[in-house]
Amino acid sequence: MSSLPSAIPLDVIRYDERGLVPAIAQDYLDGTVLMMAWMNRESLEKTLATGEVWYWSRSRQELWHKGATSGHIQKVRSIRYDCDSDAILVSIEQIGDIACHTGERSCFHQVEGQKSPPPADTLSGVFDVICNRRDFPTPESYTCKLIEGGDNKILKKIGEESAEVVMACKDDDKEAIASEAADLFYHTLVALAYHRVPLRDVYQKLQDRRR
Numbered sequence: 001m002s003s004l005p006s007a008i009p010l011d012v013i014r015y016d017e018r019g020l021v022p023a024i025a026q027d028y029l030d031g032t033v034l035m036m037a038w039m040n041r042e043s044l045e046k047t048l049a050t051g052e053v054w055y056w057s058r059s060r061q062e063l064w065h066k067g068a069t070s071g072h073i074q075k076v077r078s079i080r081y082d083c084d085s086d087a088i089l090v091s092i093e094q095i096g097d098i099a100c101h102t103g104e105r106s107c108f109h110q111v112e113g114q115k116s117p118p119p120a121d122t123l124s125g126v127f128d129v130i131c132n133r134r135d136f137p138t139p140e141s142y143t144c145k146l147i148e149g150g151d152n153k154i155l156k157k158i159g160e161e162s163a164e165v166v167m168a169c170k171d172d173d174k175e176a177i178a179s180e181a182a183d184l185f186y187h188t189l190v191a192l193a194y195h196r197v198p199l200r201d202v203y204q205k206l207q208d209r210r211r
Contacts, residue, residue, distance in 0.1 A: 076092060
């Protein structure tokens with residue numbers, strides 16, 4: 001993938017016979033694919049110029065400022081194009097966290113006719129499961145037992161797992177380091193869920209520091 005700064009001529013993009021190119025919108029924090037629409041040269045120009053995503057509506061044959069009526073605009077974080085220059089990936093901040101006209105976060109919310117949230121990164125997926133266990137507990141669940149035990153139980157496990165990460169690093173055991181780090185990540189996610197701190201808040205802190 002290549003980045004697409006505004007200095008690159010727009011004719012680098014290979015538009016189809018209609019003058020269109022598919023554009024995929026992806027959440028800039030957790031990588032969730034939110035929607036796919038079409039752009040033409042003019043909509044891409046306006047996207048680059050305004051920092052908000054514009055598409056081309058094939059049904060209405062006009063430019064479409066995403067979120068102009070709903071308020072669910074898409075702020076551009078980066079734009080990339082693929083190796084054949086015939087598809088665009090727009091990394092966005094989705095205002096309101098709703099990209100689909102149905103009110104769902106993502107247009108890709110159906111699996112075999114059933115509603116299901118689209119996959120994001122692994123940590124987000126695990127965190128969603130933990131939050132589900134918190135809200136709909138089952139007696140046999142280890143996660144539920146941790147949450148039921150509250151801070152005393154959760155923080156004790158975080159301390160234990162932190163020490164095990166340290167020991168694995170001291171031994172330079174790469175497999176053990178990965179395994180113990182995974183345990184530490186998991187128990188930290190449980191603490192976040194217990195205190196109802198969204199994982200996205202953590203991602204945002206990391207993104208801010210990255211700048």
